[in-house]
Amino acid sequence: MESKHRRISNRVRLAALFGISGFLIVACAVKTAYYQNLDSLVSGGRYGDAVSLTENSKGSIYGGKNELLYDLDLGMLHQLNGNYAGSNTVFEEAKRVFDKNFTKSITTEASTFLISDNMRPYAGEDFERAQVNIFCALNYVLQGNGNEALVEARQVDDFLKKLGTDYGYKNVYKEDAFARYLMGMLYENQGEINDAYISYRQALDAYEDYRKNYGLGAPDGLISDALRTARALGFNDKIQEIKSDYPKAEIQEVPKNSGELVLLDYNGFSAEKIDSFFEISFGKAWFYVGSMKTKGKDAEEVEQAGAIARSILMDEQVRMAFPKYQRIPSRIQGFRVATADLSGRSSEGEVVQDISAIAEKNLDDRIARIRTKTIARAAVKFALTHKISKGVEENSNNKLLGWITKKALTAASTATEHADKRSWRSLPDKILMARLPLQPGTYSVRVKFYDASGMTVQKRTLDHIEIRSGKKTFAIVRTAA
Numbered sequence: 001m002e003s004k005h006r007r008i009s010n011r012v013r014l015a016a017l018f019g020i021s022g023f024l025i026v027a028c029a030v031k032t033a034y035y036q037n038l039d040s041l042v043s044g045g046r047y048g049d050a051v052s053l054t055e056n057s058k059g060s061i062y063g064g065k066n067e068l069l070y071d072l073d074l075g076m077l078h079q080l081n082g083n084y085a086g087s088n089t090v091f092e093e094a095k096r097v098f099d100k101n102f103t104k105s106i107t108t109e110a111s112t113f114l115i116s117d118n119m120r121p122y123a124g125e126d127f128e129r130a131q132v133n134i135f136c137a138l139n140y141v142l143q144g145n146g147n148e149a150l151v152e153a154r155q156v157d158d159f160l161k162k163l164g165t166d167y168g169y170k171n172v173y174k175e176d177a178f179a180r181y182l183m184g185m186l187y188e189n190q191g192e193i194n195d196a197y198i199s200y201r202q203a204l205d206a207y208e209d210y211r212k213n214y215g216l217g218a219p220d221g222l223i224s225d226a227l228r229t230a231r232a233l234g235f236n237d238k239i240q241e242i243k244s245d246y247p248k249a250e251i252q253e254v255p256k257n258s259g260e261l262v263l264l265d266y267n268g269f270s271a272e273k274i275d276s277f278f279e280i281s282f283g284k285a286w287f288y289v290g291s292m293k294t295k296g297k298d299a300e301e302v303e304q305a306g307a308i309a310r311s312i313l314m315d316e317q318v319r320m321a322f323p324k325y326q327r328i329p330s331r332i333q334g335f336r337v338a339t340a341d342l343s344g345r346s347s348e349g350e351v352v353q354d355i356s357a358i359a360e361k362n363l364d365d366r367i368a369r370i371r372t373k374t375i376a377r378a379a380v381k382f383a384l385t386h387k388i389s390k391g392v393e394e395n396s397n398n399k400l401l402g403w404i405t406k407k408a409l410t411a412a413s414t415a416t417e418h419a420d421k422r423s424w425r426s427l428p429d430k431i432l433m434a435r436l437p438l439q440p441g442t443y444s445v446r447v448k449f450y451d452a453s454g455m456t457v458q459k460r461t462l463d464h465i466e467i468r469s470g471k472k473t474f475a476i477v478r479t480a481a
Helices: 002-043 047-056 058-062 064-080 084-108 126-142 146-166 177-189 193-214 220-232 236-245 282-289 296-309 355-396 399-416
Strands: 259-267 272-281 317-326 334-339 346-348 350-354 430-438 441-450 456-467 472-479
Touching (some): 002 047, 002 064, 084 126, 126 146, 126 355, 177 193, 193 220, 193 355, 220 236, 220 350, 317 355, 334 430, 350 355, 456 472
Antiparallel strands (some): 259 430, 272 317, 334 346, 334 441, 346 430, 350 430
């Protein structure tokens, strides 16, 4: 009777693994179709429809473990749809979930490594957390609330300082140059020139790190801002320092009493995570198990696996998956904005934030930790699979059935061992900025978007752009061609 129960139990385990693998494959296909639909709506400028699709998919696509991703996507889409207050309401919830999930991941990381990362609540990437404050700041700017915008910008500073402390300042993403640049413009809009200069100078330093890590140097407009505000403050020694670092830099004179249009282009779609499969021998994989600290049920599972590890051929292969980023090509590579009155006033867009490059480097910065945990988890699962199949063979006195069980369990285990490919999918690939000084008044401006060869891909007209003396007027466009 006991033998019969064991056979039933093994069949149940086998059926469950196949069921889980089948469910995951279907779920993955559904999510892929959802994001394809969402990207299509964003590309077509149908932001209201994109908001509705996301809201209607909260339970079916995102679910409880992905509530953060839901808030991030919805907050971004509300901004694109012009609902800036609604966007910030959702982003505030995203901040709360970020903090909750980050704390939970820190406290459970070491003791629950046998749980697939996909089964955990999504805690977000470090750079994603900082972007939330940046987009919140822009929402406030677009509502005409400069003070609240600066509060958000300062929160980025607080977060990055905490991040450096948590990582012992060994992390690559320790500064956000675009956030510093934006802070400078916000301070200048409030008439706080000294704080503006400090932020511009910090932005220049941050872009030097960007140059080394992401291949993106300081925009010309920023260099000019740092020089101009240093001159206004009488910091002649600082002017010489900046000029020594940027010998070709010139101060772009601002016409008296003029204002400025600051046009941001959210360009393309951020790189997406895909599986990168990898195989090593069981013997090499088991080495990583010893580096994991376990307790509770995990410790019991590891102990069971360890007892049978020596009976497994050390050259048997263990397959696993790690996440890696894949760029999404975008035809539009740049833009130029000009007044519609054909007066010749125009400005070229510059890349001020390369989100995909930051994402890739951020993942590279922690891939060693991901690999250690993934390999150790795969080794333990492999050993336990061996145990079950050995039990089937002994209970049935049938080597073929044991072999079939082993192969079936290995196949099912492989099917369920996917990398955690979750990310903030509605982020742009890059953010470009064009700045156009204008006399006070209301304008229509024309924007031409072009490809790598300079050929015009799209044209748009933005109406009712109000320019005020001594102020910067911000506007956002989204391109995803």
